[in-house]
Amino acid sequence: MSGAEVGLRIVHRRYVPYSHAHYAGHLVDGAYSLGLFGDVATEMCIRTDGDEGLFASYSDVQFRAPLRAGDVVEVSAEIVKVGSRSRVLDFAVHVVARGEATEEAPGAARVLDPPLLVTTATGTVVVPG
Template identity: 55%
Template structure:
């Protein structure tokens, strides 16, 4: 299955909560919720309901001033459940306090997760007639 959705976003300095302009892990999970909802709408015509994560790995820091990319990829599609892999990558990072930044090549993988979404009964695209 190759269904996926991708969102890109600039991480505002106001989102940083810790020393070194670090952003909390909940920021990544919020982005995963948004991109997962996007994927559910494209697949099923419904936002879906997120049931939970089976795994979450925080691999590298996300900082204010970064440009990140959140991706949701369909792994398995059951009758109403959807297993989705998520990845948050840092594409750009600031290099100083004067606003200079650079592209990261390759992007830095910051967070990986796997979760399950559920489409409520009677809302599947096949029932839209």
């Protein structure tokens, strides 16, 4: 029996390591956010259906602001529709803290208030029937 209900939300937090920077300014590619969406979707499927499930598709992906190495991100998935074997999820990545290293303060960082929305998506996962 499924525990999937519209409105159920899962949240992960993660530090974005400098090893993931691919571009000038310590920018991280958009695929990093998609990988995070896969992780939070997997937990959602485990919690609701006792199975890791499979990601079937994205219907929308929006890259809204830069993601940088040194960021602390909050990644969320929320169920917006429940089918017999499918679940439609809304995803978001917010930067909650950002590194601001300088030569004088190489570990400087600050908490962002409000958090910065960097990536959104809608996707569909499927679980065993």
